[in-house]
Every structure is written in structure tokens, then in C-alpha cells.
Amino acid sequence: MNPDILKDEIQDYIFDFSGDSSKLAFRGSPFSEVTVQELLIQIEGRKKVEKKLPTWYETRGILYSKKLNLEQSSSEETAKYKASLVKGERLADLTGGFGVDSFYFAKSFKKVEYYEQDATLAKTVCHNFSILQNENIECFEGNSLEMIEEKYYDCIYVDPARRHDLKGKVFMLSDCEPNIIEHLGFVLDRCKTLIIKTSPMLDISAGLKQLGYVKEIHLVAVENDLKELIWLLEPGYDGEIHIQTIDFTKHGLEKWNVSWNNSEEPSYSQPLSYLYEPNVAIMKSGKFGALSKYFSVNKLHLNSHLFTSEKLVQFPGRRFEIISVMPYSKESMRTLKKTKVNITTRNFPETVANLRKKWKIKEGGNAYLFFSTNINGEKIILQCCKV
Numbered sequence: 487m488n489p490d491i492l493k494d495e496i497q498d499y500i501f502d503f504s505g506d507s508s509k510l511a512f513r514g515s516p517f518s519e520v521t522v523q524e525l526l527i528q529i530e531g532r533k534k535v536e537k538k539l540p541t542w543y544e545t546r547g548i549l550y551s552k553k554l555n556l557e558q559s560s561s562e563e564t565a566k567y568k569a570s571l572v573k574g575e576r577l578a579d580l581t582g583g584f585g586v587d588s589f590y591f592a593k594s595f596k597k598v599e600y601y602e603q604d605a606t607l608a609k610t611v612c613h614n615f616s617i618l619q620n621e622n623i624e625c626f627e628g629n630s631l632e633m634i635e636e637k638y639y640d641c642i643y644v645d646p647a648r649r650h651d652l653k654g655k656v657f658m659l660s661d662c663e664p665n666i667i668e669h670l671g672f673v674l675d676r677c678k679t680l681i682i683k684t685s686p687m688l689d690i691s692a693g694l695k696q697l698g699y700v701k702e703i704h705l706v707a708v709e710n711d712l713k714e715l716i717w718l719l720e721p722g723y724d725g726e727i728h729i730q731t732i733d734f735t736k737h738g739l740e741k742w743n744v745s746w747n748n749s750e751e752p753s754y755s756q757p758l759s760y761l762y763e764p765n766v767a768i769m770k771s772g773k774f775g776a777l778s779k780y781f782s783v784n785k786l787h788l789n790s791h792l793f794t795s796e797k798l799v800q801f802p803g804r805r806f807e808i809i810s811v812m813p814y815s816k817e818s819m820r821t822l823k824k825t826k827v828n829i830t831t832r833n834f835p836e837t838v839a840n841l842r843k844k845w846k847i848k849e850g851g852n853a854y855l856f857f858s859t860n861i862n863g864e865k866i867i868l869q870c871c872k873v
Contacts, residue, residue: 574640
């Protein structure tokens with residue numbers, strides 16, 4: 487780390503920069519003490535965290551690292567959520583990264599130990615903790631599994647990173663570093679609670695088979711974009727597994743919880759007055775029968791994952807009033823040709839892109855079309871407006 491980056495005039499330049507960073511790269515650094523590459527890492531890093539990490543973005547003296555660490559970092563929203571799940575005396579973050587999770591865990595624990603193998607990143611993050619006035623976080627550089635061998639914690643947190651050579655393959659925990667499956671017994675022997683953050687690509691059933699001792703799984707989304715799966719494990723636990731679905735929306739928090747062992751079947755019907763599309767966290771859970779019963783809504787078809795009711799109900803996802811239901815036919819589609827409308831397909835043989843191209847339908851407007859399949863296996867079009 488070049489300490490000159492922290493000089494007032496250089497920090498002013500980074501904070502005030504609003505131009506084209508590619509032009510800056512061509513012009514070169516206006517400061518003799520720092521290179522243009524060093525400036526660009528800070529300017530582009532700060533720009534990247536504006537929405538994801540507003541506390542970091544708004545704080546002078548924060549240092550940024552290479553892009554990969556920022557992309558893999560938790561957002562402040564999701565980090566706060568994880569920190570709300572546990573509390574105690576001592577926590578170890580075995581995969582420290584950019585330090586966002588450690589920062590928020592430090593508000594729930596008296597002491598947090600941050601571990602990071604990348605020495606440069608660890609020094610950067612330790613500096614940021616001091617700027618952010620985190621006095622109860624201790625930073626360690628090196629292999630966390632080796633360094634905690636003689637220690638014990640109320641909670642251990644780990645966010646295994648997927649190896650780069652596995653791009654495109656099915657996501658498996660055993661393909662990540664550290665390999666938490668290989669070291670699971672070792673880690674569980676050193677804590678009361680283990681929290682594992684995984685990619686939303688991980689299949690829940692596969693994760694349960696690989697892990698064991700799972701008490702809770704939290705499926706966390708932001709604006710209907712599934713961000714992470716949070717697994718809470720307790721040594722020796724063999725009880726009911728609780729699923730918590732979370733979606734942070736502009737209008738508030740959508741939460742719904744269900745037992746993983748719940749195997750209720752949904753009720754079915756033809757489309758009624760209202761249509762419901764579950765948020766992505768609920769879609770990931772796959773607990774459509776429990777959802778149907780809890781909210782008193784009917785499913786359109788086994789594989790459609792759309793729900794309907796006669797009366798409007800609160801629901802974790804999008805809600806629509808059904809204006810009309812039409813069979814999917816050339817005659818029906820001719821009435822929609824060259825219109826401007828939002829399209830969604832669920833359990834339907836054609837893609838949104840195909841439908842738009844084939845019938846020259848523009849995207850946008852206040853009308854919504856759902857192309858799906860009803861209980862009788864018939865292809866249908868639901869014309870809706872948002873509630």
C-alpha cells in the first residue's frame with residue numbers, strides 16, 4: 487500500500503472524481519507520489535461500492551483492493567442480516583475478504599478475529615477497520631484453519647470461494663476454498679455455532695447431504711435477486727431444519743419461514759381474480775405446498791409456480807389483478823401484436839425473447855402478460871395489472 491494515497495489532496499481528488507476513468511488512464515496521474523494505476527484502483531473501487539457499501543463509500547481514508555474482492559463481498563444489507571442471527575463473546579471470520587461481514591459481526595460480538603490469507607488485502611482491510619473505528623476486531627494474516635487450532639469460539643463464520651478452474655460446472659461445496667466439507671469436523675469442534683455463506687447456485691438438498699448438523703438455512707435476496715444462502719450449523723444437531731426466506735425490497739422486508747421437512751401439497755384451481763408470483767427466495771425453497779396453505783392461494787399447475795385467489799391477500803412476491811384469461815392461440819396473439827407490455831413466462835414452451843420477436847411486442851408499459859399452463863395442461867395468457 488502506498489501511504490501517499492491517504493494525503494488530503496489525493497483523497498480530495500478521489501472523492502471529487504466524476505470523469506471517465508479510461509481518459510485518466512490515458513492522461514496519467516496528476517500526482518508524482520502515486521501512479522495512475524494506484525489512483526484507478528481507488529477511484530473505480532469507490533465507485534463500485536456506492537450502492538453496495540454506502541458506509542465505505544462515504545468514509546474518507548478507506549482503501550480499496552482489486553475488483554474480485556469487492557465483487558465477492560457481502561453487501562451491507564446482507565452483512566447486517568447475518569450479524570442479527572447470532573451474538574456472543576467471540577467470533578472468528580475464517581475468510582475475511584474485504585471485511586464487511588467482520589465489521590457487522592463486531593456489533594454483535596465483544597471480539598471478532600478476522601483471518602485473511604492475502605497479506606496485501608489483510609493490511610488494507612485492517613487499515614479500513616481503524617478508519618471505521620472498529621476497536622474490537624483483531625486482524626490475522628495467514629491460513630485460518632492452522633491459526634485457530636488451539637482456539638474456541640461462540641461462532642465461526644466462513645464464506646468459501648469457488649475455485650476459478652470450475653467455471654460452468656455444477657456448484658459443489660467440495661469445490662470451494664477452503665474445502666469446508668473436508669474440514670467440517672475440525673471447525674465444528676472449535677465453536678458453538680458455525681455459519682456458512684454459500685452461493686445461491688448451491689442445491690439445498692445437496693448442501694444438506696454434504697453438511698449435516700444444519701439447524702437453519704436463510705435464503706437471502708435483495709430486490710428479488712437471490713444473493714446468498716446462509717447455513718447455521720450446531721455440533722450434534724439433529725432436529726427440525728428451519729428455512730427462512732428473506733427479500734429486501736424498496737417497500738420493506740418480505741419474510742416467510744417454513745420447515746424443510748414440510749411436504750404439504752398445494753391446492754389447485756383455474757385462474758381466479760388475483761395472480762401471485764413468489765419472490766426468488768421462496769422459489770429457491772421449493773416449498774410451494776406450504777406456501778399455498780399458509781396464504782390460502784391456489785397453484786395454477788404443478789410446474790407453473792404461479793398462484794391465484796378470489797380475494798387479494800398479502801404475499802411475499804409480486805401481486806396482480808387478472809383482467810382476462812385467453813387461450814394461447816394465433817387468434818389471441820393477433821390482438822396483442824405490436825403492443826407494449828411486460829411479459830413473463832412460467833411453465834411455457836416459448837421464451838420471452840421469442841414471443842416478442844414473433845409478435846413484435848415491445849417491452850414496458852403498465853400492462854403485464856403471463857404465459858403459462860393451467861391445471862388442465864392448457865397453454866394460457868393472463869392479462870394483468872399490478873396491485
